[in-house]
Amino acid sequence: MGKPEHFPSETAKPAISKAELVRRLSSVLPEASLLHEEEDLRPFECDGLTAYRKIPLVVALPENERQVQAVLEVCHRGRVPVVFRGAGTGLSGGALPYEHGVLLGLSKLKNILDIDPLARIARVQPGVRNAAISEAASVHGLYYAPDPSSQIACSIGGNVAENSGGVHCLKYGLTVHNIMKVRFITIDGELLEIGGEGFDAPGYDLLALVTGSEGLLGVVTEITVKLLPSPVKAQVVLAAFDDIGKAADAVANIIGAGIVPAGLEMMDKKATGAVEQFIGAGYPLDAEATLLCESDGTEEEVADEISRMTDVLNTAGATEVRISRNEAERLKLWAGRKSAFPAVGRIQPDYFCLDGTIPRKQLSNVLKRIEEMETTFNLQCANVFHAGDGNLHPLVMFDASDDDQLHRAEKYGAAILELCVEVGGTITGEHGVGIEKINQMCVQFQTRELNTFHAIKFVFDEHGLLNPGKAVPTLQRCAEFGAMHVHVGEEKFPDLPRF
Amino acid sequence: MSDVIQQFQETIRSAATRRAPLRIRGSGSKDFYGLHLDGDILDTRAYSGIVEYEATELVFTARAGTPLREVQEALAENGQTLPFEPPHFGPDATFGGCIAAGFSGPRRAYQGSARDFVLGVRMLNSSGEDLRFGGQVMKNVAGYDVSRLMAGSFGTLGLVLEISVKVLPGPEVEQTLQFGMDESAAIEAMNRWAGQPLPLSATCYVDKSLYVRLSGAASAVSAAQKKLGGDAIEGDAFWYSVREQTHPFFADAKSLWRLSLKSTSAPLALGPTLSEWNGSLRWITGAGELERMYASAVSANGHATLFRSGDDVAAIQQLDIGMLTLNKKLKQALDPEGIFGPRRLHALF
Known part of the structure; x- marks a missing residue:
């Protein structure tokens, strides 16, 4: 470190021709698992971040672990870049294909291999949908806790690559807290078992390192996840506030009262307005901020906690407090929150969903400054917020058919992320850096930290073949970005706690 | 500073x-x-x-x-x-x-x-x-x-x-319960209860007794206590002694082995045992032979560490060749001069 001998490249090119690559891959894959005609490749051109599209050289869809290994061996030998793809629901472009490389999709590895109800673990393949794990475990009274909002479609392999969170992660943790072990294949085709069926494994904590590494270090072909007992009961409280600041204080007071809610979500007036038009969840339209605060556990725990939450919310000046009276009401209140993104999509043809995390105490300040920027960029922004853990999702609305609007939206998004860093937060809480926030990584990290990341990358992938140009920027990119950009540098904010 | x-x-x-x-x-x-x-x-x-x-x-x-x-x-x-x-x-x-x-x-x-x-x-x-x-x-x-x-x-x-x-x-209240049973029954009970919505915060099996700690809202703890039964134990001294290894179990141990396993693994019969974490952590005393401890741990889907040893320092589970290479390369990447605690965790890095 400090001596970056190994610069990663954003422009890696294969050492072999496409024809040769196809020939070699066809010797290790069944015919239906190898796509190389333009019309077959087109459906893979983007993931959930649809603003960016690229056509890969070929798409490989192996059917088993051995084939994954064989594809990687071929790519390693031919120095062919590889991008991994799960269900393709990611929001940061992590699975955006690389035009000079293979897109390796894990969708055919979709079996739940084993559920051990007594040990409370499940072994699953990476293409298994997140929600399918809980569905399969439910007969044992168990479930898999992390629940990203895309959980009906997103795959567990992608969750591991992104360290996905969800509405309940303040209480139940992220993906990294809920997996025990992975089978992991590096670019040279070596298969490793990382983690274990006990709570720890010998050596360095490589499970933490590979979780959330966005396909830059290798690929998982099997995941052992923890299962938790399903709570007996869940109940949600809706609270309306006539002022964002009061709602933010209410959140702090709930935590201060020693309560860790199962879910704690905030929406601003623009977001609730959009949701009400879309599905009519029954949210108060005149509220500046609406909170959803969930309790789960045993009957006794929930009764206790709901009553304490209600007290705190009333004391904090809620203009309305409403408790779900049954499961249907609870689900309806959550349905609104979970449809916030598509609801906003109905108001404006396009939106960027941002993902900064901030210290919660900065919420009023940050929301005020986001609102001020609406004038600067002449665009609207709605806000939904995982209030419990400080993860903010501003939705910048625009019309992509208007080039100028797209350009302004990109600038608006970048300004919001840099604001998150400025107040001591981060550019991404759960969506990952991918291609979307690659430049903002230069704001969040200094050269010396990026060098550490590059040194780690080199350990796993010395030729820089995995997901080139994503997640960790090259120093060259940051130098160019810095030259045209005002940096949130050390000189500017010397006292800022920035890690 | x-x-x-x-x-x-x-x-x-x-x-x-x-x-x-x-x-x-x-x-x-x-x-x-x-x-x-x-x-x-x-x-x-x-x-x-x-x-x-x-x-x-x-x-x-x-x-x-x-x-x-x-x-x-x-x-x-x-x-x-x-x-x-x-x-x-x-x-x-x-x-x-x-x-x-x-x-x-x-x-x-x-x-x-x-x-x-x-x-x-x-x-x-x-x-x-x-x-x-x-x-x-x-x-x-x-x-x-x-x-x-x-x-x-x-x-x-x-x-x-x-x-x-x-x-x-921290929890509003805590209550420890004690149950007399054999090791197999305790392993089964710990795992079964961990799969139920109970406010568990610790389990330990030692000296033919299973100890279970409940933590949380008073109402939830007392409901769980009613459901599980057992004898109520006052205070936190027992858990302190397990955590800090001042419990008599640890007292005259020449060597202390730590085995991290799949929680439902059957009793190992490798020596006097104290189990925690629903059975996924087993402390074993006695001068167990290294290879036998490693092999037993691996067959129970885990690994073994000689945590304390009468002589001087403990030995840590071997890594398989792939993981060893990766650990070693990572250590070299982050500490190229090899100055930070060389060979503390492994003989080769």
Whole structure:
């Protein structure tokens, strides 16, 4: 470190021709698992971040672990870049294909291999949908806790690559807290078992390192996840506030009262307005901020906690407090929150969903400054917020058919992320850096930290073949970005706690 | 405090130039652990104090040399705790040592490990550069998770200066229950109950008794107590003795083995055993033969560590060749001069 001998490249090119690559891959894959005609490749051109599209050289869809290994061996030998793809629901472009490389999709590895109800673990393949794990475990009274909002479609392999969170992660943790072990294949085709069926494994904590590494270090072909007992009961409280600041204080007071809610979500007036038009969840339209605060556990725990939450919310000046009276009401209140993104999509043809995390105490300040920027960029922004853990999702609305609007939206998004860093937060809480926030990584990290990341990358992938140009920027990119950009540098904010 | 950091940087740079090993150390409460303790001591206690703590944010940041008890006292003033219930293994254990060792206590199976609660670190690398990874927020996926990698690395990847952790409110009430039963029945009971919505916060089987701790809202704890039965035990002394290894089980142990296994593994019959964490952590005393311990652990889907040894230092489970290579390369990448605690964790790195 400090001596970056190994610069990663954003422009890696294969050492072999496409024809040769196809020939070699066809010797290790069944015919239906190898796509190389333009019309077959087109459906893979983007993931959930649809603003960016690229056509890969070929798409490989192996059917088993051995084939994954064989594809990687071929790519390693031919120095062919590889991008991994799960269900393709990611929001940061992590699975955006690389035009000079293979897109390796894990969708055919979709079996739940084993559920051990007594040990409370499940072994699953990476293409298994997140929600399918809980569905399969439910007969044992168990479930898999992390629940990203895309959980009906997103795959567990992608969750591991992104360290996905969800509405309940303040209480139940992220993906990294809920997996025990992975089978992991590096670019040279070596298969490793990382983690274990006990709570720890010998050596360095490589499970933490590979979780959330966005396909830059290798690929998982099997995941052992923890299962938790399903709570007996869940109940949600809706609270309306006539002022964002009061709602933010209410959140702090709930935590201060020693309560860790199962879910704690905030929406601003623009977001609730959009949701009400879309599905009519029954949210108060005149509220500046609406909170959803969930309790789960045993009957006794929930009764206790709901009553304490209600007290705190009333004391904090809620203009309305409403408790779900049954499961249907609870689900309806959550349905609104979970449809916030598509609801906003109905108001404006396009939106960027941002993902900064901030210290919660900065919420009023940050929301005020986001609102001020609406004038600067002449665009609207709605806000939904995982209030419990400080993860903010501003939705910048625009019309992509208007080039100028797209350009302004990109600038608006970048300004919001840099604001998150400025107040001591981060550019991404759960969506990952991918291609979307690659430049903002230069704001969040200094050269010396990026060098550490590059040194780690080199350990796993010395030729820089995995997901080139994503997640960790090259120093060259940051130098160019810095030259045209005002940096949130050390000189500017010397006292800022920035890690 | 910047002068202290400067001194650390000079020490590290000088050691790197000479390729002379450094032994990063707080109070030395975990000196018993590891293969080799080589090098000049770099005492972290010069860098002490709480950096930032706002209870309503559930985030706590302190310098590595801060005494662990000071950390826990500050949290207790706000009714909060380090949820992984770390063992101290000495009166002056430091916060930095607690995270560098990565040991977790009885609550681990229910709340998570030391590593799980790490949010960010500030550290010096082998060039003495001041680096920050992770953050002071709950969710952060920017860059590789270097901060959690530091947990359990025993100061072999760099000098951790400051650590931010997630903290949680402590439970309203706790109640310990005792049940007489044999080991197989206890393993089954611990796992069965862990699969039910009960407010469990610790389990331990020793001396033909299963101990179960319930933590949470008073109403939930008393409902669970009614459901489970057993004899009520007063106070927290039992869990303290398990966590700090002052329980008589540990008293005359020449060697103490730590086996981390699949929780439902059948009793191992390798020697006197104390089980925690629903049976996934088994402490075994007696001078078990190394290869036999390793093999037994592997056949129970886990690994074994000679945690304490009468002689001098403990031995840590061998890694398979693939993982050994990766661990070694990672150590070399982050500490190219090999100055940070060489061969403490493994004979080959």
